[in-house]
Amino acid sequence: MKLIIAIIKPFKLEEVKDALADVGIEGMTVTEVKGFGRQKGHTEIYRGSEYTVDFLPKVKLEIVVPDELVAKCAEAIVKAAKTGKIGDGKVFVVPVEEAIRIRTDERGESAV
Amino acid sequence: MKSRSAKTLRTILAAAAGVSLFSLPAWAEEAAPLTVDSGNNAWLMTSTALVLFMTLPGLALFYGGLVRSKNVLSVLAQCLGIAGLVTLLWWGVGYSLAFGSSFGSGLVGGTEFMTLKGVAGVPNPTYSATIPHATFSMFQLMFAIITPALIVGAVAERMKFSAVMLFVGLWMLIVYFPMAHMVWGSNGFMNGWSADSTIKAIDFAGGTVVHMASGWSALVLCLMIGPRVGFGKEKLAPHSMVLCMVGTGMLWVGWYGFNAGSALAADGLASLAFMNTTLAAATAAFVWGMLEKMLRGHASILGFCSGVVGGLVVITPAAAFVSTSGAVIIGVFAAVVPYFAVTWLKAKLKYDDALDAFGVHGVGGTLGALLTGILASKEANPALTDMVDRGGLWLEQVKAMGVTIVVAVVGTLLIGLLVKAIVGLRPTSEVERQGLDISEHGEEGYML
Numbered sequence: 074m075k076l077i078i079a080i081i082k083p084f085k086l087e088e089v090k091d092a093l094a095d096v097g098i099e100g101m102t103v104t105e106v107k108g109f110g111r112q113k114g115h116t117e118i119y120r121g122s123e124y125t126v127d128f129l130p131k132v133k134l135e136i137v138v139p140d141e142l143v144a145k146c147a148e149a150i151v152k153a154a155k156t157g158k159i160g161d162g163k164v165f166v167v168p169v170e171e172a173i174r175i176r177t178d179e180r181g182e183s184a185v
Numbered sequence: 186m187k188s189r190s191a192k193t194l195r196t197i198l199a200a201a202a203g204v205s206l207f208s209l210p211a212w213a214e215e216a217a218p219l220t221v222d223s224g225n226n227a228w229l230m231t232s233t234a235l236v237l238f239m240t241l242p243g244l245a246l247f248y249g250g251l252v253r254s255k256n257v258l259s260v261l262a263q264c265l266g267i268a269g270l271v272t273l274l275w276w277g278v279g280y281s282l283a284f285g286s287s288f289g290s291g292l293v294g295g296t297e298f299m300t301l302k303g304v305a306g307v308p309n310p311t312y313s314a315t316i317p318h319a320t321f322s323m324f325q326l327m328f329a330i331i332t333p334a335l336i337v338g339a340v341a342e343r344m345k346f347s348a349v350m351l352f353v354g355l356w357m358l359i360v361y362f363p364m365a366h367m368v369w370g371s372n373g374f375m376n377g378w379s380a381d382s383t384i385k386a387i388d389f390a391g392g393t394v395v396h397m398a399s400g401w402s403a404l405v406l407c408l409m410i411g412p413r414v415g416f417g418k419e420k421l422a423p424h425s426m427v428l429c430m431v432g433t434g435m436l437w438v439g440w441y442g443f444n445a446g447s448a449l450a451a452d453g454l455a456s457l458a459f460m461n462t463t464l465a466a467a468t469a470a471f472v473w474g475m476l477e478k479m480l481r482g483h484a485s486i487l488g489f490c491s492g493v494v495g496g497l498v499v500i501t502p503a504a505a506f507v508s509t510s511g512a513v514i515i516g517v518f519a520a521v522v523p524y525f526a527v528t529w530l531k532a533k534l535k536y537d538d539a540l541d542a543f544g545v546h547g548v549g550g551t552l553g554a555l556l557t558g559i560l561a562s563k564e565a566n567p568a569l570t571d572m573v574d575r576g577g578l579w580l581e582q583v584k585a586m587g588v589t590i591v592v593a594v595v596g597t598l599l600i601g602l603l604v605k606a607i608v609g610l611r612p613t614s615e616v617e618r619q620g621l622d623i624s625e626h627g628e629e630g631y632m633l
Contacts, residue, residue, distance in 0.1 A: 120488075120527045121541075122421065124421075124422050
């Protein structure tokens with residue numbers, strides 16, 4: 074099992090969700106987050122006062138998938154979330170030791 | 186024929202009194218007892234409510250949206266507190282000091298109307314021959330409420346509630362009531378309509394008394410109190426441009442009571458003031474937005490809102506004194522000059538006028554007083570014929586501006602020092618960081 078963490082542009086969420094559904098993903102966790110990478114922030118001006126906003130809004134997806142689906146999932150996310158412009162985001166893949174479905178106490182991949 | 190001409194004369198005088206607030210000659214009062222004109226009274230009671238609506242909740246939301254969310258309630262509380270405090274002062278001594286005359290002074294009124302004694306349904310021929318004295322007094326009260334409320338914009342987010350209340354109470358007594366008498370009182374020394382006045386200045390709805398006095402006082406007070414913690418280093422951006430826009434819309438609507446109501450009648454001058462108010466506000470809003478678009482790439486909501494308020498401020502002293510073209514010219518200046526005041530001048534001088542009370546009201550009020558002197562037109566308002574023909578009205582305006590600035594600056598300096606000595610102006614920086622809402626009012630604006 075692997076945990077895929079994807080940071081994407083908020084307006085791409087629907088497309089990424091649909092692309093993941095197409096490769097057979099049945100669940101995910103989505104969080105609104107803020108941060109910056111190479112895109113950096115932007116400037117807001119209120120009358121005479123100028124403020125630099127360092128943290129830009131992004132959406133973070135967390136999906137736990139069986140090992141054989143990792144490549145397909147990552148590919149689907151990258152394809153759906155890409156605009157080609159700076160700030161498209163990142164995908165991280167990390168190993169997962171265990172998963173438990175709380176309702177049934179199932180363990181491992183069947184719990185995902 | 187005689188009675189008809191006497192009646193016509195009285196009507197003209199009543200209309201002129203609306204503009205001028207000048208004292209009717211004694212021979213005019215010998216005619217039949219004054220009767221209330223129901224149309225005029227209906228419009229003036231409506232206008233009175235509209236002017237209160239400018240403060241509660243118009244200005245409160247306009248300012249409230251511009252502070253950070255941890256201070257939104259402090260602004261609302263200050264506006265509410267001022268409405269209560271000023272009303273009590275008005276009842277006790279304020280109306281009498283502004284519009285009485287028993288002292289026989291051009292600087293301050295008298296004692297005859299204290300506790301609003303005798304101020305009721307019968308018109309007061311000196312100021313309002315066709316509307317009840319009570320309506321006139323309440324209409325003027327609403328101006329007295331919004332004026333100190335404008336000042337809090339400069340010191341927002343960092344002045345103790347107790348200090349705001351004490352400051353406003355003293356400021357009304359030392360600055361506002363005398364200023365209102367000097368400019369609007371029948372024997373005020375800056376009332377151009379009074380034969381005895383020293384300075385022949387004109388101010389239709391409060392450019393000097395309301396906007397200059399509050400704006401210049403705001404500058405002095407914000408310099409005395411110093412910048413907000415984090416000023417120039419941290420993000421102190423507005424928390425809700427939506428509230429700000431809602432408040433701006435209410436200010437614009439309420440301003441029709443302020444300006445068109447200042448005709449003190451539902452007459453032609455009221456309509457002229459209504460039209461000019463619209464032209465100036467709309468022009469300034471558009472010009473400010475376009476300036477931003479050209480110079481910075483974005484036409485912002487705050488830019489449009491600032492333009493609306495700037496236009497309304499600058500047209501105030503001129504509302505029924507200028508032609509429609511004059512109003513549009515005023516609208517253009519009302520955007521350009523305050524725009525550079527709040528962007529260039531403020532950045533240059535590095536004072537923390539948090540919500541630009543000086544940049545918009547002080548600069549705009551000063552500009553309006555001057556432009557009134559330059560653009561006043563006898564074609565637009567025949568009552569101005571003598572003044573315009575005499576020439577030099579702009580110079581009289583400049584003199585009145587000078588007196589207003591001196592009264593506001595010196596008065597605020599003294600009151601500020603006194604308040605600082607008694608209760609202190611600022612909370613601790615820890616309290617300021619936490620926000621005034623929780624520490625000063627025990628509430629939070631948003632439970633999210």
